[in-house]
Amino acid sequence: MTNARIAIPSPIKSGDVIEIKTLITHPMETGLRYDSMGQVIPRNIITQFECRCGPDLVFKALLNRGIAANPYLSFFFEVVSNCTLEFTWQGDKNFYLREVREIRIDR
Amino acid sequence: MKSVLIVSLCLLFCYSCSVRAVEEPPRMPERTLTEVHSGLFYQSADTQALQNDNFANPGLLWVDRGLTLWSDDSAPGVPSCAECHGNISQMRGVATRYPTFAAEKNRLLNLTQQIQECRVTRQHHDPLPYESEILLALTTAVVHQSKGLPFDVTLDKQTYPYWVAGKNYFYERRGQMNLACNHCHEHYAGRMLRGDRLSQGHGNGYPAYRLQWQGVGSLHRRLRFCNQGIRAEPFDYGAAEYVSLELFLAWRATDLVVETPAVRR
Numbered sequence: 155m156t157n158a159r160i161a162i163p164s165p166i167k168s169g170d171v172i173e174i175k176t177l178i179t180h181p182m183e184t185g186l187r188y189d190s191m192g193q194v195i196p197r198n199i200i201t202q203f204e205c206r207c208g209p210d211l212v213f214k215a216l217l218n219r220g221i222a223a224n225p226y227l228s229f230f231f232e233v234v235s236n237c238t239l240e241f242t243w244q245g246d247k248n249f250y251l252r253e254v255r256e257i258r259i260d261r
Numbered sequence: 262m263k264s265v266l267i268v269s270l271c272l273l274f275c276y277s278c279s280v281r282a283v284e285e286p287p288r289m290p291e292r293t294l295t296e297v298h299s300g301l302f303y304q305s306a307d308t309q310a311l312q313n314d315n316f317a318n319p320g321l322l323w324v325d326r327g328l329t330l331w332s333d334d335s336a337p338g339v340p341s342c343a344e345c346h347g348n349i350s351q352m353r354g355v356a357t358r359y360p361t362f363a364a365e366k367n368r369l370l371n372l373t374q375q376i377q378e379c380r381v382t383r384q385h386h387d388p389l390p391y392e393s394e395i396l397l398a399l400t401t402a403v404v405h406q407s408k409g410l411p412f413d414v415t416l417d418k419q420t421y422p423y424w425v426a427g428k429n430y431f432y433e434r435r436g437q438m439n440l441a442c443n444h445c446h447e448h449y450a451g452r453m454l455r456g457d458r459l460s461q462g463h464g465n466g467y468p469a470y471r472l473q474w475q476g477v478g479s480l481h482r483r484l485r486f487c488n489q490g491i492r493a494e495p496f497d498y499g500a501a502e503y504v505s506l507e508l509f510l511a512w513r514a515t516d517l518v519v520e521t522p523a524v525r526r
Contacts, residue, residue: 155394157325161316179322181475223475224319 156180158253160241165260166233174205174213175228178243178251184219200245203227207237207257217245233257293447297516300460300525303451308472312524320401320470320522323477327402330395339384342399349406356404356519357412360508362419369423371504373400373479391498392479401468401477404521411518412465414511427509430502436493457526463514464507466523477522480507 158178166172178200185197199219205212213229241253301309312318331349334341346352359372370378373391376399380386389396416424431442445454446462453459467480474482481503485495496502 155326155398157322157329159316159322159325175316177317177319177322179326224322226317226319 171232177226182223198246202244204242206240303458303460323398323401324405326398352406356407407519412511423505427505430506436491438491440491464510465517466520469523471525
């Protein structure tokens with residue numbers, strides 16, 4: 155079970171710089187730990203996060219091991235028009251999660 | 262000091278004639294804590310800020326999951342929680358009354374066990390392990406509805422024996438370290454235990470997100486962790502001993518409000 159939280163402020167005016175916050179459930183297993191049988195617990199992390207507004211890249215992050223579980227990412231974004239934001243998280247073991255949010259400029 | 266002596270003498274007397282005050286009507290006993298502090302009080306400023314953040318508190322991820330499960334009607338012929346109980350917001354206040362005596366089971370049940378009961382008898386699911394993600398998420402979401410409300414457990418003829426058992430457990434030495442709960446959580450609350458500050462041992466934030474676990478865990482997980490810390494054999498998840506202790510702890514935390522999902526170190 156994986157789920158994400160995304161916070162987008164409102165209301166938004168054209169030209170506003172808004173903070174977008176994201177939070178996702180993920181164990182972020184480093185691959186450096188051993189289990190009780192002495193076997194290496196394989197690495198299982200999110201490797202890449204992307205936020206796109208249509209085809210345009212808004213924010214991209216490459217994650218590495220050493221980041222705590224359930225990673226929280228936030229970034230700033232200048233809104234110039236209505237758009238559809240697409241959030242994707244990719245990682246080990248074919249991990250993939252996609253979320254979509256609409257940005258509406260309030261008059 | 263005198264009253265402590267008298268109480269311990271009374272306890273000794275009770276033990277020596279092996280009579281447990283089970284049939285007596287409940288008397289409201291004195292609380293031993295003069296000033297009650299939630300576990301939040303003993304956390305660092307960063308941890309407090311994380312708990313109080315309505316977005317970034319990672320325990321809310323479990324609440325979200327629980328909300329999805331609450332209205333999940335994907336299984337054919339199985340009513341969702343929402344179908345019987347309505348919107349989850351109507352569960353406000355419910356968690357403050359648990360653990361409670363379930364007449365049909367003739368024993369004390371906590372909220373997780375009640376949810377399990379509901380899932381097995383009404384939704385015809387197979388029982389899940391106590392600490393499973395689904396039970397944990399549902400419990401967290403239901404308890405979260407009571408956030409800000411004080412505990413309100415009932416002490417009556419039926420629950421009183423459990424309360425006594427829970428209280429005895431709290432003040433009983435155990436494990437290789439030969440410590441009782443009260444040694445850390447009453448005598449030394451606020452002092453350091455290695456890198457951590459001892460709290461008063463209230464359960465008002467559970468299920469809570471513990472940074473050490475990097476996830477949400479139940480109160481029973483926390484109690485097992487405490488038991489391991491003093492090198493005592495922990496009970497199983499959902500053990501009657503822990504549910505009784507949960508009742509005592511809820512009573513002991515009467516002046517505190519529910520904080521679920523709390524963030525703890």
